[in-house]
Amino acid sequence: MVSILAVAALGLAASGVAAYLVQREGVVASIDARLLRTVPDLKAIASGATTGGDTTTGTGTDTDTGPGPASAGGPGPTALATTGAAVSSPLTSVDAILRVAMKQVIPAANESVLGLIDGKPALVPAANLPFRMDEDAAFVARILAEADPTQVVIGTATGTEQTLRYLIVPVSAAGDPSSGLYVAAFDLDAELGLVAESFQTFVRVALAALIVVGLVAWVVAGRLLRPIRLLRDAAAGSTNAADLTERIPVTGHDDVSELATAINGMFDRLQASSLSQRRLLDDIGHELKTPITIIRGHLELLDIANVGEVRATRELAIDELDRMSTLVSEISLLASSSGPNFVELAEVDIESLTAFVGAKASALDPARTWRTESVNVLAQIDSRRITQAWLQLADNAVKYSTPGTPITILGEVAETPAGPHLNLSVQDAGPGIAVEVQEQIFERFRRLESSRGVYGSGLGLSIVSAIAEAHGGSVLLQSAQGAGSVFTISIPLVAEAAIPEALVGAEA
Secondary structure, X not given: OHHHHHHHHHHHHHHXXXXXXXXXXXXXXXXXXXXXXXXXXXXXXXXXXXXXXXEOOOOOOOOOOOOOOEEEOOOOOXXXXXXXXXXXXXXXXXXXXXXXXXXXXXXXXXXEEEEEEOOEEEEOOOOOOOOOOOOOHHHHHHHHHHOEOOEOEEEEEEOOOOEEEEEEEEEEEOOEEEEEEEEEEEEHHHHOHHHHHHHHHHHHHHHHHHHHHHHHXXXXXXXXXXXXXXXXXXXXXXXXXXXXXXXXXXOOOOHHHHHHHHHHHHHHHHHHHHHHHHHHHHHHHHHHHHHHHHHHHHHHOOOOOOHHHHHHHHHHHHHHHHHHHHHHHHHHHHHHOOOOOOEEOEEEEHHHHHHHHHHHHHOOOOOOOEEEEEOOOEEEEOHHHHHHHHHHHHHHHHHHOOOOOOEEEEEEEEEEOOEEEEEEEEEOOOOOOOHHHOOHHHOOOOOOHHHOOOOOOOOHHHHHHHHHHHXXXXXXXXXXXXXXXXXXXXXXXXXXXXXXXXXXXXXX
């Protein structure tokens, strides 16, 4: 806001100074024009064209504004605004010319005139003058120094009390050895008074305008930047991991409001991530506590003299350690699922992959009937990760379905509103899953009451979901109690356009 006010102030100052200088030059030009109108009048007086009467220096009619001196008998046209009678012969002395001029002149406002003969002030008008030049010795000395007997001189003199804009006209007469000077001057400060007052008024108005603009800008900027301040405060508060619930109020539809909405979305994701992380740590602690407690309890009660008990305890400890190792591996897999190069895409024959997964899955329970069905299609997938996820679904089907019931490994293409999807499914004939708990089974370490006593970490479906999401897809569930379940890994068939680039590595 300060920079805006500074730019506005500079603009107003520049325009004000420019306007002042233009007006000042106009006033000075007007003064010069009025002064130069004296020259033809003096020529007329010197040539004897007019005598007597009154002439005002500012009202004569110009027919000659040339810079030549006023000389009796000299050439040049004449033009006067007088009330006196014309004479037929020129004046023969400098004194006479200046006396006639002093009698005829009526000084304008802020103007004074002076006649000098042989370097000395000699004549002044009878009219009241606003200032007397003959009383200023320094100014008289300057006039004498600048006077030129061959031409008119115009200049500006700055004194202690006033600034004068003056005209020096040399006066001579044939047969008179004397030299004369006719000096007319305007008080420049007084003439510029209106301009100065106008500029002062402009300055006052400009200052008032700046104050008003500053107040309005302060109010408007405060309203515009309020969401930014709230965003800053919320971002500062988000560094406290214990509280990620603060959000920025969104009241408008401008760019700042959209930014606040985006930041609120970021806070939502941070809060969800933080809650997920805490829950994961709690679940890991709980899952690791069980095998540690089991091993510790058996070791504390172990009778080292009993060889059979030592052997059994050793086998139990190794089994629990293997379970812990599996748990750690699965947690590591989940952690890496959001990192780069988690999947490495290559063109895969889905019909061959279905047969391969079916053959490996049948080893999980050879007593069952295993069926495989597939379409003949090529897809860009990571066959290693997909095989891992597909076998995990098959393993779950073996664990939770009725023993001896058939399991089907199915690969097909389905049309969806988002385009064709590759569906890789495992269908069982088990007891099914109640609708109210179907979402819960995809949570990490979530185990239903019906699965108590079944070996597993509770991370299987989470891993399947992570692999599907890394391919730009998801895991679907169709199930009803008593009707079995169908778990499907659904992946966009044009996988390159749907998979996040950060998760894709080079082709295998």
